[in-house]
Amino acid sequence: MTKKIVTLAGDGIGPEIMDAGLKVLEAVAKKTGFDYEIDAQPFGGAAIDVFGEPLPAKTLNAAKNADAVLLAAIGAPKYENAKIRPEQGLLAIRKELGLFANIRPIRVHPALSHLSPLKVDKVKGIDFVIVRELTGGIYFGEPRVLEAEHAVDTNVYSADEIRRIATYAFELARTRRRKVTSVDKQNVLATSKLWRNVVEDVHKNYPDVTLEHQLVDSCAMILITDPKRFDVIVTENLFGDILSDEASVLPGSLGLMPSASHGARKGSAGGGNPSLYEPIHGSAPDIAGKGIANPLAMILSVAMMLGQSFGDLTAQKLIESATDSVLTSGILTPDLGGNASTEEVTGAVVQWLMSKE
Numbered sequence: 001m002t003k004k005i006v007t008l009a010g011d012g013i014g015p016e017i018m019d020a021g022l023k024v025l026e027a028v029a030k031k032t033g034f035d036y037e038i039d040a041q042p043f044g045g046a047a048i049d050v051f052g053e054p055l056p057a058k059t060l061n062a063a064k065n066a067d068a069v070l071l072a073a074i075g076a077p078k079y080e081n082a083k084i085r086p087e088q089g090l091l092a093i094r095k096e097l098g099l100f101a102n103i104r105p106i107r108v109h110p111a112l113s114h115l116s117p118l119k120v121d122k123v124k125g126i127d128f129v130i131v132r133e134l135t136g137g138i139y140f141g142e143p144r145v146l147e148a149e150h151a152v153d154t155n156v157y158s159a160d161e162i163r164r165i166a167t168y169a170f171e172l173a174r175t176r177r178r179k180v181t182s183v184d185k186q187n188v189l190a191t192s193k194l195w196r197n198v199v200e201d202v203h204k205n206y207p208d209v210t211l212e213h214q215l216v217d218s219c220a221m222i223l224i225t226d227p228k229r230f231d232v233i234v235t236e237n238l239f240g241d242i243l244s245d246e247a248s249v250l251p252g253s254l255g256l257m258p259s260a261s262h263g264a265r266k267g268s269a270g271g272g273n274p275s276l277y278e279p280i281h282g283s284a285p286d287i288a289g290k291g292i293a294n295p296l297a298m299i300l301s302v303a304m305m306l307g308q309s310f311g312d313l314t315a316q317k318l319i320e321s322a323t324d325s326v327l328t329s330g331i332l333t334p335d336l337g338g339n340a341s342t343e344e345v346t347g348a349v350v351q352w353l354m355s356k357e
């Protein structure tokens with residue numbers, strides 16, 4: 001059956017890298033016979049300009065009815081102090097699609113380990129995944145108060161919210177090196193005490209997976225001193241936001257890093273919604289329109305979509321091998337120290353794919 005993919009190109013370099021991702025999708029689909037149609041929808045600043053809001057109802061409707069959503073990037077300097085901002089669309093679509101699990105793989109390509117701010121021997125072989133709870137915690141808790149001399153944010157978690165993200169992390173660890181590091185601040189926070197209790201409870205169903213707990217401050221240090229010890233890190237929304245940005249500098253460029261966000265599976269009890277795939281970087285206004293954006297994070301997001309939403313692990317692996325090969329051969333955009341354009345890197349990935357039997 002034809003799979004419906006909604007694309008949200010957004011702002012800045014968004015349309016350039018979306019174009020690259022779709023070229024690679026087309027090439028791999030020719031190889032594997034993957035049958036799909038694209039429904040491009042306005043989102044972010046591009047949607048504010050036309051519809052006055054970053055997530056118009058028609059975009060949300062299309063996303064809810066899709067089999068998967070691909071997002072490039074949103075945001076532009078002109079909205080910085082605006083009342084309606086592109087970023088509001090991002091929070092809204094995550095909440096509307098119930099995307100509670102944000103997955104960020106952190107890998108360092110051997111040919112690029114010299115780009116990391118850490119010493120080569122510390123980063124060579126890094127391969128871990130951060131699983132961040134995305135729809136609960138302090139970003140959504142009420143009450144929220146801002147007065148001249150007084151402000152309140154509220155951190156709220158239910159055991160169910162913790163249970164489903166912990167289950168996701170243990171299941172993922174089973175497909176990897178079978179180790180989960182759960183991050184909290186249980187020496188201070190009540191929500192973290194509940195977090196730890198629930199994670200330990202869920203662990204009882206996964207005796208084949210090793211569980212360790214880290215306080216968030218300690219985890220932040222280990223990410224720099226010994227990042228290779230991690231396999232799957234699971235944590236709440238705020239800690240995950242900070243730790244995943246810290247981890248994202250390890251590979252040396254934001255332009256290499258894809259992500260996935262999942263809710264309840266489509267077709268599961270209670271309905272379910274499509275997953276959303278996007279690079280972790282923003283709209284890079286400083287290089288927008290120059291044709292030099294690194295398309296690989298977007299291309300690798302397409303690979304994650306094929307594997308995780310459509311179960312096509314062959315297509316995912318093909319794209320990952322193609323990007324590995326292009327990086328090894330030194331066809332690099334300026335963020336990686338090269339001088340290739342977005343189009344040249346994309347062309348090299350497509351050419352590699354087309355050359356495979």
Ligand SMILES: NC(=O)c1ccc[n+]([C@@H]2O[C@H](COP(=O)([O-])OP(=O)(O)OC[C@H]3O[C@@H](n4cnc5c(N)ncnc54)[C@H](O)[C@@H]3O)[C@@H](O)[C@H]2O)c1
Nearest residue numbers: 073074075076254255281282283284285286287293294335
């Ligand atoms: N998910 C999203 O869409 C998302 C995420 C983060 C920031 N933003 C928005 O993006 C805008 C710019 O934010 P920022 O500058 O802090 O972050 P950014 O990620 O856009 O850029 C940070 C730096 O990394 C570079 N960079 C990022 N992606 C690149 C790529 N693919 N290839 C080469 N270089 C790349 C940029 O040129 C810039 O120097 C803001 O409006 C921000 O709110 C959006």
